[in-house]
Every structure is written in C-alpha cells, then in structure tokens.
Amino acid sequence: MDRDEARTLKEQLAAFALDLAERHGDVPTPRSGGGTATAVRAADVVRAPTLALGLVPQGEGEFGIAVRYRLGIPRARSIVRKVSAEVGPAVDVRRTGRIRPVSELGPRPPAPTSLADGDTDRRRPLRPGLSIGHVGVTAGTLGAFVTRAGDGHLYALSNYHVLAGSPDARPGDVVLQPGPADGGLPPGDRIGELTEVVDLDGAEPAYTDAAIARLDRVPVDFEYPVGRVVKTARALGGETVGKVGRTTSVTRGRVTAIELDDVIVGYEDLGALAFDDQIEIESLDDGPFSRGGDSGALVYREDGVALGLLFAGSESGGRSGKGLTYANPIDRVLEILGIELAREPAQPFA
Incomplete structure (x- = not known):
C-alpha cells in the first residue's frame, strides 16, 4: 500500500x-x-x-x-x-508494557561518572542532553535550544512533565540545571523560568508533551553528538536515529512505526492520556533507547536532522524485549509552540 x-x-x-x-x-x-x-x-x-x-x-x-x-x-x-x-x-x-512518561519510567540509576553514562552534574555552558527540571519536578532532559520570532530570547525545549510537571505550575516558575533529583537547588542552579506549556486535556487526543523555559543569561553550547541540529523533517519510518539524554546519554535506535494513534500514556498526576500521530523507536544498542530521566531529549537522524521530541516509553515490548520509546513529531511541537530550533549563537540574548 x-x-x-x-x-x-x-x-x-x-x-x-x-x-x-x-x-x-x-x-x-x-x-x-x-x-x-x-x-x-x-x-x-x-x-x-x-x-x-x-x-x-x-x-x-x-x-x-x-x-x-x-x-x-x-x-x-x-x-x-x-x-x-x-x-x-x-x-x-x-x-x-505499560507506557509512561520517560521521567517516570523505571528507577533512575545513580549519578553517572562519565558522559558515556549520561550527565546529571551542574554544567556551564548548558548543552543538549543535560539534567533539567522545574523546581518541583524530579529531572528530565534539556532537548534543544529554541527561539520565538521577534522577541530576542533563547529558550530551552523539553517536555511538559519536565519543565512544568503538574497543572499547578505557572509561567515564571523556576527551572533548574541540574534538575532537583540530581541536587539542583535555587537560587544557585537556576537557569531560567517556565514560559509556556502545551496543555494536556484528557477530553481530546493529545499530540505533544512539550514546554519551553526562557533562559537567563547563561552560556550555551549548541552542539549535539552529530553537530548542530537546525533542520527538521517528518519521520518516514525505518530511519536510524539517535538522542543524547540525561540518563542513557547517546543511544541509537530505529523508527519502527509512524503516525501511531491512540497511544495511551499513564501520568501520575493527569491519569491516562491518549496521544495521536506519534513516532515509535526501538533500540539498536545493547541497552534500551531511553530510560527514566531521558524525557525531553531531541531525536535526530544520523545526518543531524531532527525528527521528534522523546516523551514516553515502555519497560518491555519490541522485538528485543528492551521496551519501546515514543516521540512527538518535532515539526508539530515547533508549530504548536510557535518556535524554531535556534540557528544563531546564543550571546547576547536579552
């Protein structure tokens, strides 16, 4: 067909x-x-x-x-x-298995000792893959740096359940690096403030679990393991992809399904929500493609083109039995939030 x-x-x-x-x-x-x-x-x-x-x-x-x-x-x-x-x-x-937000998926390992195992330490300059979180959340991943037309600010992109975490979160709330689960505390670890979230309303299917935080004047390194990522595309299926996340760091996977509808994801605070038009990924490595704390990581092709925003996974399932990972199509995330991947050096920003 x-x-x-x-x-x-x-x-x-x-x-x-x-x-x-x-x-x-x-x-x-x-x-x-x-x-x-x-x-x-x-x-x-x-x-x-x-x-x-x-x-x-x-x-x-x-x-x-x-x-x-x-x-x-x-x-x-x-x-x-x-x-x-x-x-x-x-x-x-x-x-x-049961599909949950990746920040809630399985126990988080102890703080790693090298980039190969992830990165939960306080890091400046900021870069993709670091531990990040709302002051009242545990920890997730800084996925990308983004901009909004005409306002001169730089923002961090991650998931709703990383940068907000609950319906009680409000714009202006403090965002930390590292996230609270990794020892981040205000005011010294503050890097910015929650700016906008995509509402998750159980009355309708959702498409994205996403939010942005406006960054303070902090140094930034835009590089991913594949270099700068500024282009996006829709996943077609079969692509070899990678990501860098707070827990499992750099992993490789393959897009095994696209345009998945009615993916049921269980949230602790929001209950079970249905997501449409999602991307499914299975690991190509010995371990899983993602684990708890990798929420918010950017998923990109080997040529450095972004495809998705990682947000959920299962602890089992897939041909390898290592679980499956789910990502929102990145173009839909950017469109809904009215943002684009940052293309210019970060300094100076207002």
Whole structure:
C-alpha cells in the first residue's frame, strides 16, 4: 500500500476495533458531561483493550499497518487477531508494557561518572542532553535550544512533565540545571523560568508533551553528538536515529512505526492520556533507547536532522524485549509552540 491507502485503512481499522470493543462491553459508558470515545477509553484504560494503530514501512514507498497492544488488557488478543485478519500480511503486531512518561519510567540509576553514562552534574555552558527540571519536578532532559520570532530570547525545549510537571505550575516558575533529583537547588542552579506549556486535556487526543523555559543569561553550547541540529523533517519510518539524554546519554535506535494513534500514556498526576500521530523507536544498542530521566531529549537522524521530541516509553515490548520509546513529531511541537530550533549563537540574548 502507498501511504494514503495505509492511512485510509488505519482509519477504518480504528472504527472496526472500537466497534468490537463496544460489542464486548469493554468501552465504559461516558461520564456525565460527555467526551469523545477516545477520551473515555483513555480514562479507563485498565478495562478497555485499546489498540494503537499506525503505519510501518514495508519497502520503498510502501506501508503496512502497525498494531500495538498492551499486555494484561482483557480480550485485547482477540481484538488484535480480528483486526490483523482484516489487514493480512501487511500487518505488524507488537505487544508493549505499560507506557509512561520517560521521567517516570523505571528507577533512575545513580549519578553517572562519565558522559558515556549520561550527565546529571551542574554544567556551564548548558548543552543538549543535560539534567533539567522545574523546581518541583524530579529531572528530565534539556532537548534543544529554541527561539520565538521577534522577541530576542533563547529558550530551552523539553517536555511538559519536565519543565512544568503538574497543572499547578505557572509561567515564571523556576527551572533548574541540574534538575532537583540530581541536587539542583535555587537560587544557585537556576537557569531560567517556565514560559509556556502545551496543555494536556484528557477530553481530546493529545499530540505533544512539550514546554519551553526562557533562559537567563547563561552560556550555551549548541552542539549535539552529530553537530548542530537546525533542520527538521517528518519521520518516514525505518530511519536510524539517535538522542543524547540525561540518563542513557547517546543511544541509537530505529523508527519502527509512524503516525501511531491512540497511544495511551499513564501520568501520575493527569491519569491516562491518549496521544495521536506519534513516532515509535526501538533500540539498536545493547541497552534500551531511553530510560527514566531521558524525557525531553531531541531525536535526530544520523545526518543531524531532527525528527521528534522523546516523551514516553515502555519497560518491555519490541522485538528485543528492551521496551519501546515514543516521540512527538518535532515539526508539530515547533508549530504548536510557535518556535524554531535556534540557528544563531546564543550571546547576547536579552
């Protein structure tokens, strides 16, 4: 199938799977006040055998259907079998563990001793991959430096759950490097302040877990392991990608699915949220592509073109059993926040 055919089939399968779940009584009755079917399923994911459906590359210009389901959900296997039968040989089925924001995924290892193991220390100049966090959060990753047209400021880009962490966070809140879990304390470790977040509203599918913090006058190093990253692209599937994160530092992976819809991510404070149009990545290394504390890392191709903003993962699943990582398409993140990857040296900024 070409991409348009695969997209059409994906939409048909989503309706088919929802109908199967409703006939089994697995979709709970909407709460008073209504809400979309997706929102209802996400809010009660323990009962609902929801499937994440996306596209998987199958040769040049050809795509199949990615079917992802979580272990332990009643009757999920039965629905997966029926959905897969509708697709035929063009289906790619994978089981996942529970998907959570990467900052909440598994225990964080002790503070590493070298860049090869990550970097949780206080560092100046700031650079991508460092520990960062809202003053009331644990720690995540500084993903990229970005600008907004015409205002003359430099911002740090990371996840909502790294730079804000809860609905109680407000613009102006202190952001630290390193993050609080790594010993960061105000005022000495302050690097800026929370500026804007993308709201996560359980009533509708989400597309990004993202936020920006306006930086104080601190020195900045723009370099990634692949050099400067200023260009972006949509993931097509099959790309070899990398990232540099607070916990696992530099890792390599492969994009195994794109345009995944209904990826259910469990947040401690927000509950279960459904994300659409997501990128799936599996590790090409001996260890996982990401672990707790890597939230907010920029995902880029080997040629230094940015594809996504890492935000969630599972502790199991994938062909290697090491878990899968999920990223928001970077172009959508930049568009929603009205920002772009910084292209000029950081000094001076107002």
